[in-house]
Amino acid sequence: MNRRHLILCLATATPLAGADWQAPKPAEKVAPQAFQVPDGLEVTVWASTPDLFNPTNLDIDAAGRIWVAEGVNYRRHNGRRPGGDRIAVLQDTDGDGKADSSHTFVQEKGLVAPLGVAVFDNVVVVSQPPDLIVYTDVNRDLKFDPATDKREVLLTGFNARNHDHSLHSVTGGPDGKWYFNNGNCGAIFTDKSGKTFTCYGDYRGGGGDWFVPSHSELGKVSDDGFKWTSGFSARMNPDGTAVEIIGHGYRNSYEHAVNSFGELFQNDNDDPPACRNSYVLEFGSAGYFTRGGKSYRTVKRPGQDHGRAHWRQDDPGTFDVGDIYGGGSPTGVVFYENGALGKDAAGTFLSCEAGRNVIFSYQPEVQGAAYKMERKNWMNSNLDGKFVGSDFVGGGRAKGNEEGTTDPKLFRPSDVAVGADGAIYVTDWFDPRVGGHADLDDSCSGTIYRIAPKGFKPVNPKIDLATVEGAIAALRSPAPNVRWTGFDALRKKGAEALPAVTALLGDPDPWIAARGIWLLPYLGAGGTAKCEELLKSDKASTRLVAFRALKRAGKDVYSIAQTLAKDPSPALRRDAALAMRGLPADKAAPVLIEVAKGWDGKDKNYLEAIGLGAENQEPAVWNAMRDALSPGDPLTWNDQFAKLTWRLWPTTAIDALKKRASANSLTKEQRDFAVESISFIDDPAAPDALFALISEDSPSKPEAMRWLFTRGTGDWAKFDLNKKLKETGIYDPSKVELTEVIMPGKPASTKFGEQDVMKLKGDAARGKTLAARCTMCHHVNDLGPHYGPDLRGWVSRQGEQMAIRAIIDPSADIAHGFEGTAIELKDGKWIDGLVISDGNPLVITATGGLTQMVPKNRIKSRQHMNRSLMLNADQLGLSAQDVADLVEWLKGY
Template identity: 45%
Template sequence: WVTEAVNYRDFNNDPEKHLSFEKGDRVMILEDTDGDGVSDSSKVFVQDEDLVAPLGIAVVGNKIFVSCAPNLFVYTDEDGDDRPDKKEVFLEGFGGFDHDHSLHALIVGPDGKYYFNTGNAGPHHVVDKSGWELRSGSVYTGGTPYNDKNEPAQVSDDGRIWVGGLALRINPDGTDLKVMGHNFRNSYEVALDSYGNMWQNDNDDQVVTCRVTWIMEGGNAGYFNSNGKRTWQGDQRPGQDIFTAHWHQDDPGVMPAGDNTGAGSPTGVVVYEGDAFGPEYQGMLLSADAGRNVIFAYQPTKKGAGFDLQRNDLITSVQESTEGYVWNETDDDKRKWFRPSDVAVGTDGAIYIADWYDPVVGGHQMMDSVGYGRIYRLTPKGKQLKSPKLDLSTTDGQIKALLNPAINVRALGFEKLAAQGKTVVEEVQKILETDNPYHKARAIWLLSQLGDRGGEIVENILKNEPDPRLRTVAYRALKNYEDFIIRFASIAADDPSADVRREVALSLRDIPWEQSKNVLKKLFEGYDGEDPWYLEALGIALDGKEEKAYAEWISDQPKDPAEWSDKFASLVWRLHPKTAVTELKKRA
């Protein structure tokens, strides 16, 4: 399934000089019917005047979600004839009409909820199906003639200020819209692995500071200042390097920025969890960069409560370094026209790469006059991969779908099994006996939604599972039992894994001080004084509780602020409560 962007930024690209569709852009279905690895069938699913260079597509059963600001559309094919029978607006109100910095693709997470990104071309005023409203913006305008107004420091219905580009989550019925991360520039996509980790890349202001990183729930990525009123250029300190300034890395309340990939135009991301390529590829984070003609590959490794990302090239069309990439420089070297705009995983375990194929990328420009694009299929040498036939009418078929490497396909298995409830607990529990940790993680998410017995199994995993990754999944799943959050938090607050304790902290953000203070104190005691991810998790946990925490915990410190422990001093820096100003001046 492919979204086309033929009518791409006609304000910058004369439609008389390139392929143009008067009836709007299209969603296409390409198929390899004989299994030779080459598409031999092409059909138009829909052509719609409302589709103006859509930036994302998700196929979830018979529902096709297409991201095209200001709307997230859903087309439903009720009779299976590869034509939509119904078109609805799932969400509306996103900024960035006909803009690259706008609404991007939706995916289904391992918890069965929908996740998606939008760029910083706000303002975004979005109301979910339950009436909750997101209000987000910044000082950013421009890029298109339509993006002439924006507004920083807006307050959403949760009482918080969300800034710039956003990662969002919503229930399949359109309720409970939630901000999962914010203050991006233009992150093209959010990728989730089966553990529930969120990953992204992000573009920069053409100053060699693009990045790839893990997103901590509720985290601030630091592109603007905290309320969106100032740019990084306005906040850059004397002597501060550009990468540090660009992502406000010396400011309290900002996540670590991850891997600095330099110049580029990062686009789609995915985590590969199939086994077709062997164990060295399993769990690999793939990040497409259209500017650099490359798919970057990472095997994330643990570092404190976060991750370390060491970059390699999975696929590139050039042998020489592209680190000197300048977005608007073009030449006749067609190797550099490989512009990967997305990377995905098929039901067969193959990796699929969408190629924009153009001499230029970025700046809302293109030079391709004929509307040419390519899709590559990457398979292990010597292996013939085949898509399995999945029968979603049986429990066995649903479990096979759940274990499939294609993200939105395994979501169908999850949905069907969850609908069966406690009757499938035993079958799902058997997955925990397999060797594949990603399959085990998917089973944990599902068990948490299969009634009391399923919840008991997940709680036992939280208490006794030796693998900290699975204990982390167990806590993430159990925190959805909001009435029992303090009980689960108390169990996990002294877990030996910083990851588990981090998740406990993040889950306590909206829990009042009197209910959470004992667990929060225990979490602070587990801080090593150095880990920036753990410190930021504590800061998020103490949002709105800064003054109370400072007033209680300072009693454990020497009266002279200069003699405070390093970990307490760094926490006070992160929280910066007003009542600490005098003590901080003394330390300075």
């Protein structure tokens, strides 16, 4: 389609119902033939602008209507649509595979780039910080009318409006619960049961409107008795009661998906390059924040890989990292179980990656207490692997091609869903830029693509939730939130639905059969008995779902957990351990001890489940484990018991750990591990033990000093260790000598431009030699600090021209997470650099990798730098030919 035709389409389009705005530029989209998808599937355009604009999220109802949350007023464009953003409804009324109708369900000034929409029959849930809003379309006319319909703020207290790291979409679970998540802006909210949850994190940036001071509530215990950090997942009853936090410590998980086995999967964003897709261990921490709510940067270990440091994989208290794939901008996800794609696609987790112009696919495979996740490109418009317009490649913008065509790298998938017809639907935000809280497409173009078998004819089965048969049909639906309506209807029918649900258990499709298990405890005594019978199944997945169904329905599962603690499946033993959470130690310990006996000494999730099951009872549980497992004298502990102690961080183990740390009979690694184990114990006796190791001049003295500084200026700062740190020479603020580091200003102009370099032929051998200059800031060929972004694969990711531009003018677009800060000292000196830790002392790294600790009482002011911390080509003494040579070498690095 050429541009003239696009203009005509826009000009002659039927105005949208309730629309008060039209884009100033003609709409664009990526051509379907630009995409690579699995064999046998094809991509078609289901709808495009002006039927929708800037789609942030979608959901699909039983009739195949697609509901879209829009973000026309996103970020700096707030106010572009004066009437506010909206929820649009798009329909294919004639069944030809394309939308032919679009209208507004609701538009409000208070809707500012909402990040979530979920549809449960005639109930529409919109995620709009600070509120989670529920609209009930009473007369079912698909238009919200306050005179006849209902609007309720179900929950409130979520940071922040018009911010990507805020409240995300609701998803219906197989257990009848509603699931939602929130990014690391944090939240303080009270559920309808009267319980208040505080999700703390030290992040407070990126603009937007903030509502609650979650960043200042360090260490506050929520009303459920536990401490939570921001970036979290929750589930609740649809009426807003009985909220449970079921995962935390995220950076910004845009969306999560819960499958019919009750397994939660999500993606999560990064400080480049460490985006991930993972299984969420129930109640576990992803690791972006420490237990004290501090950034992972504050506890990064010397030489530690960035990905492992980013998600604290070498620390106790975090779940398995899953698949780290590097830099990106992950968005919507869905779990495909049944539908038009065929049996081979069943069990596929799809994850949008807007920064890479791709949707990844995984078929998670049980691996102990976690999942093996092998990544594939499922829908991809970036066939050369050169990324543009994303933070992790320096930002910038993708450029359109010749007149009448559109660069496939403007494809920015914001969400993916499974329709009631079994096809996959993807919303495209379409923009030259992604991340950095920016958008550059003034047309606000948006497209919905359908991915289905070639020649696919959509059929949306008619569903009557008033009948058992109709509710069963809904429960069989490929669309997750349609399935939820089937569950809800059958649960309300009680024992009447038991025969039909029992028949469903025999379905040859394991995903459909599992959906019936969750209902059994709600269908009378016969249903509960049937569910308990399934605990004896020879299939581990069936036993697992039956156990979860009973527990989620509020049944007493303690005796069942005692049996499952010895189950052959590590996944069942994991869940038995998690079921102990919140119980007194005398009940929890026997089960946790049995679970511990089955640990292989390596499975991180398995060990973490034991720790989570013992939370708030760790010393008593550890004492019981010590007595039951009989590890003997501390110097004879095996590595498995030492690791159990490390994870349980018990105060009662401090003396034993101190003995191990001082023992010359143990290896250095064993002694260091004992010191590390003490450092994770949140009690004043722990630093006292490390100070004693120093005074006794034990062989672990250097390690004890290192951890004392890390903890004493971090999570142990609350114990006021400054005097002892000073006396022992570990840290004396008055003796800290600071070096002034002032970055040269950005030159008004450069001696040459990117086009000058593009004309030249590069010499890779010479470029390798020139790369030595990069080691002032970048880690290259095992040399240089981890100060600037990783250059390995950099040119292949972003393309030659973008790499040249970044070297010539690095301030043109600064990679997210590498923004500079200028610190003004009270003595008049300045330090420009990257803030690594914002505690006391503030830790800042400057060009060349110089890292300094700056006592807070010596700081006069601080300000954001408006230029890059990287010197440009002229300042580095690079000629146009030098840049060409350097980029040529980097192509293969």
